[in-house]
Amino acid sequence: MSAPSTGSPSQSTAEAIRSTRLVAILRGPDAEHLAAGAEALVDEGVRVLEFPIAGPEILSVVSTVAARLGSAAHIGAGTVRTVADARRALDAGANFLVAPSLSIPVIDYARQRDIAVVPGVFTPTEIDAATQAGAEVVKLFPASSHTPKFLRQLHAPLPDAGIMPTGTITRDDAHAWLNAGAVALGVGSDLTGDSLTTGDLTPLRAAARDWLLLVTASP
Numbered sequence: 286m287s288a289p290s291t292g293s294p295s296q297s298t299a300e301a302i303r304s305t306r307l308v309a310i311l312r313g314p315d316a317e318h319l320a321a322g323a324e325a326l327v328d329e330g331v332r333v334l335e336f337p338i339a340g341p342e343i344l345s346v347v348s349t350v351a352a353r354l355g356s357a358a359h360i361g362a363g364t365v366r367t368v369a370d371a372r373r374a375l376d377a378g379a380n381f382l383v384a385p386s387l388s389i390p391v392i393d394y395a396r397q398r399d400i401a402v403v404p405g406v407f408t409p410t411e412i413d414a415a416t417q418a419g420a421e422v423v424k425l426f427p428a429s430s431h432t433p434k435f436l437r438q439l440h441a442p443l444p445d446a447g448i449m450p451t452g453t454i455t456r457d458d459a460h461a462w463l464n465a466g467a468v469a470l471g472v473g474s475d476l477t478g479d480s481l482t483t484g485d486l487t488p489l490r491a492a493a494r495d496w497l498l499l500v501t502a503s504p
């Protein structure tokens with residue numbers, strides 16, 4: 286199975302995020318477990334993965350996973366706060382960038398490299414600034430400090446913003462966010478549980494199947 290490959294690389298990733306509606310966030314101390322977890326998620330049908338870069342070892346996981354999975358998935362580097370972070374992530378083979386915060390220089394750099402970037406935003410001003418700077422999808426973070434009602438109210442004044450709530454999103458509240466207009470959800474713990482620590486991928490596979498059904502069924 287191949288990742289969508291229409292248009293430019295940045296458009297392809299943005300389309301994949303919008304069409305699959307799920308960005309899986311993989312964190313953990315063990316590089317082999319992270320890589321195995323990524324392969325299991327892709328095997329279950331997840332197409333967009335993010336690895337928050339907590340150190341050089343995570344960049345090596347990005348390299349390994351990007352090489353192993355090829356076009357089967359979009360591999361993102363998370364926690365990209367600076368242009369230097371972005372350069373290192375792309376050199377490691379990341380297909381797109383995610384950040385907890387808004388950096389216009391990082392957006393500009395990603396656009397120069399034709400790579401999708403999902404900046405972190407919290408306020409209408411930040412959402413609009415990121416969207417106008419060229420981010421097709423923005424990460425509403427931490428979403429647990431907002432509500433689906435907040436998201437719904439943004440649509441009339443900011444209709445072109447592609448908002449992806451992230452941060453403690455669970456299967457219990459996913460439908461409410463999607464119904465409120467979220468283009469996708471960024472999901473870590475509720476998807477991976479402790480599988481990336483223990484190495485037992487059975488719960489992760491079951492959660493992936495749950496999540497894929499849920500995002501497909503939501504309006």
Ligand SMILES: O=C[C@H](O)COP(=O)(O)O
Nearest residue numbers: 451452453454472473474
């Ligand atoms: O970047 C955001 C968080 O890492 C999301 O993870 P979480 O779903 O476990 O809160």
